[in-house]
Each structure stands twice: as C-alpha cells, then as structure tokens.
Amino acid sequence: MSENPTPNTDPSEDILLDHNYDGIQEFDNPLPGWWKAIFWATIIFCVPYTYWYHFADGNGVYDEYDAAVAAKMEREGAGGPVAEGASGLMALMDDPTHMARGKAKYSTICLACHAADGGGVVGLGPNMTDDHFKNVKKIEDILTIMEDGIPGTAMLSQAAALNPGEMADVAAYVASLRGTTPANPKEPEGEVIPPWSAE
Numbered sequence: 001m002s003e004n005p006t007p008n009t010d011p012s013e014d015i016l017l018d019h020n021y022d023g024i025q026e027f028d029n030p031l032p033g034w035w036k037a038i039f040w041a042t043i044i045f046c047v048p049y050t051y052w053y054h055f056a057d058g059n060g061v062y063d064e065y066d067a068a069v070a071a072k073m074e075r076e077g078a079g080g081p082v083a084e085g086a087s088g089l090m091a092l093m094d095d096p097t098h099m100a101r102g103k104a105k106y107s108t109i110c111l112a113c114h115a116a117d118g119g120g121v122v123g124l125g126p127n128m129t130d131d132h133f134k135n136v137k138k139i140e141d142i143l144t145i146m147e148d149g150i151p152g153t154a155m156l157s158q159a160a161a162l163n164p165g166e167m168a169d170v171a172a173y174v175a176s177l178r179g180t181t182p183a184n185p186k187e188p189e190g191e192v193i194p195p196w197s198a199e
C-alpha cells in the first residue's frame with residue numbers, strides 16, 4: 001500500500017452527507033433516474049387502474065372466467081351442465097334446441113350407417129326406430145355405446161368426433177327416433193326392450 005494513493009476520479013465515488021444521527025451517517029447514493037421514473041409511473045398508473053377495475057366496469061378475472069365457461073358451454077352445445085344419466089337424456093328429448101343440435105350432428109356422422117331417419121342400413125347399422133335393440137337396454141346405453149363403441153363391429157367410439165355436450169344431444173336425438181316410421185326400415189334385430197325410462 002502506498003502512502004499517497006491515486007485520487008479516486010470515479011464519478012460514483014461515495015460522498016458522505018454531512019448529517020449525523022446518533023453516529024450513523026449515510027452516503028449520497030441516489031437511485032438511478034430510470035428507476036425513480038418507473039416507481040412514479042406505477043403510482044400514477046394505480047389510480048386509473050383501481051378506479052377502472054374496482055369501481056367502474058372493467059373486466060376482472062372473475063368476469064373473464066365466467067365468459068370462458070359460457071364460451072365452453074356454447075362450444076359443447078350445452079345450455080347448461082352436460083346431461084347426466086337417464087333423466088338428463090330424457091330432459092334433452094323435451095328441449096327443441098338440443099334436439100335440433102343432436103339431429104344436425106346425427107345427420108353428418110351417423111346417417112351413413114343408420115340412415116337419415118334411423119331406419120338402419122342393410123349390412124351396416126341397425127334400425128333404431130323399432131323396439132328391438134341389440135346392445136341397448138336402457139336409454140343411457142345409447143350414450144355409453146357412442147362413447148365406447150361396440151368392440152368387433154363397425155360401431156366405433158364417437159368420442160373423437162363429438163364433445164360431451166354434442167354426444168348427449170345426439171344420444172337424446174337417437175332415443176327420440178324410437179317409435180317413428182322410417183322410409184326403409186331394416187328388419188328388427190335383437191330383443192324388445194322396455195320403453196325409455198328416467199329411472
């Protein structure tokens with residue numbers, strides 16, 4: 001160490017301020033201008049922000065969540081929660097909106113094998129308008145068959161083509177075909193099953 005060190009020409013050299021509180025002194029190290037600018041900007045920003053989101057009609061996260069849920073239900077063709085079980089499907093059968101949605105999907109996906117009016121196609125899907133069913137015993141079996149398919153047959157799972165809301169609408173639509181009179185009914189297959197029941 002030399003006796004006379006070179007004077008410190010660094011502009012950031014610490015400058016001791018002249019006040020002294022109980023022996024505690026401080027250096028004059030101001031925060032950079034950009035830092036202070038951001039600090040003031042956040043304080044100014046919070047005034048309109050608080051006003052807009054807490055007192056005016058700004059959309060908060062809860063509103064965005066509600067909008068997202070509504071959009072999802074709209075996409076899934078569900079006016080409410082997806083129909084559960086037999087009573088849910090029976091309720092959809094009484095709802096013209098759901099029947100129309102079910103028919104629209106049925107008419108693009110199912111008609112090739114089950115015919116547009118559900119009368120069935122020889123060598124392909126069975127008639128779904130009569131009281132005879134091969135795999136269905138209760139109304140909710142229609143939905144299960146659509147979800148899982150019937151192994152070893154041309155009846156594949158429709159889960160990739162239809163979302164849960166659409167699946168329920170189509171199942172209810174298929175159930176509604178029972179008792180109608182198709183143009184070219186395929187002859188009955190399977191057993192006679194009891195009428196649809198919500199139980």
Ligand code: HEC
Pocket residue numbers: 106109110111112113114124125126128132133134135136141142145146150153154155156158170171174189190
């Ligand atoms: C590629 C042809 C094909 C398509 C498309 C198809 N199915 Fe099927 N489906 C069949 C066949 C074949 C059977 C009979 C399987 C068997 O032999 O048990 C069947 C059986 C069914 C059954 C049971 C019928 C019974 O007698 O128990 C239901 C319900 C059904 N399909 C609904 C649908 C719906 C709803 C769609 C459209 C979303 C659909 N299927 C699309 C071929 C098809």
